Amino acid sequence: MLNIAVLVSGGGTNLQALIDAQKNGIIKNGRIVRVISSREGVYALERAKQNGIETRVVARKNYKNPDEFDRALLAELKAANTDLVVLAGFLSILGDAVLNEYENRIINVHPSLIPSFCGPGFYGLRVHEEALKYGVKVTGATVHFVNKVVDGGAIIAQKAVEVKEGDTPEILQRRVMEQAEWVLLPRAVALFCEGRIKVKDGKTIIV
Known part of the structure; x- marks a missing residue:
């Protein structure tokens, strides 16, 4: 069973499609273990909470530069033992630290x-x-x-x-x-x- 982390920045309609697919047995060998948002207060976080999925906020504005943001994001992904990263309306560009760690394991x-x-x-x-x-x-x-x-x-x-x-x-x-x-x-x-x-x-x- 693979651990899936979903990165979001907004309402989370694609996140909902993934949650529904997991519930309906379409996604058989994976489970969403973490939803990480680049913004506070977005509805995607509420969707996750309603479905018992852990959430984190790694807000781009809280970091001095893209590299710091990337390292913070990578730390959250590793903490969740992430096997697959899914971008579902994620509006921040990923840096080398995340891209290198999850080569061919990030889907958008x-x-x-x-x-x-x-x-x-x-x-x-x-x-x-x-x-x-x-x-x-x-x-x-x-x-x-x-x-x-x-x-x-x-x-x-x-x-x-x-x-x-x-x-x-x-x-x-x-x-x-x-x-x-x-x-x-x-x-x-x-x-x-x-x-x-x-x-x-x-x-x-x-x-």
Whole structure:
């Protein structure tokens, strides 16, 4: 049974999808042992507490520089005996200390079909605003491993979502979450916990 730590910064809808997947037996060989937030008072922490999951806050603003923040975060991950780190709406960039310790053991979900609409600054509604501005007919979500390039790690899974006439960024965001993010992220975590994801030459193989 692998220990999963989920990193959050906001409301925690993807965290909820993971909690539900664990309860429903989709995630068989892993359990969420810790939820760590980069901000105090976010609803994701309440979701964790309601489900008996330990929480911690490692607030970026409390540290003089990114390296100190990274070391504090790493200490919390190690204290929880973390095997897999899942970024679920985590808005801080991870530094080398965490990335090196958990190479190919950090999973993120991004609300577009990478390599479109990704990279530094592309998060939240901005991703959907840019997709609508460009006029794409399909968008979607991508689950990938995290490396030193923002949104540049090996892709684990992707799912396309239709863009409809009259969509606003908020409507599109909700559709992408419901049809793609909340489906893909638990599935990827389940595959990882079952030892079915291999990385070779910068690409993933599902076995």
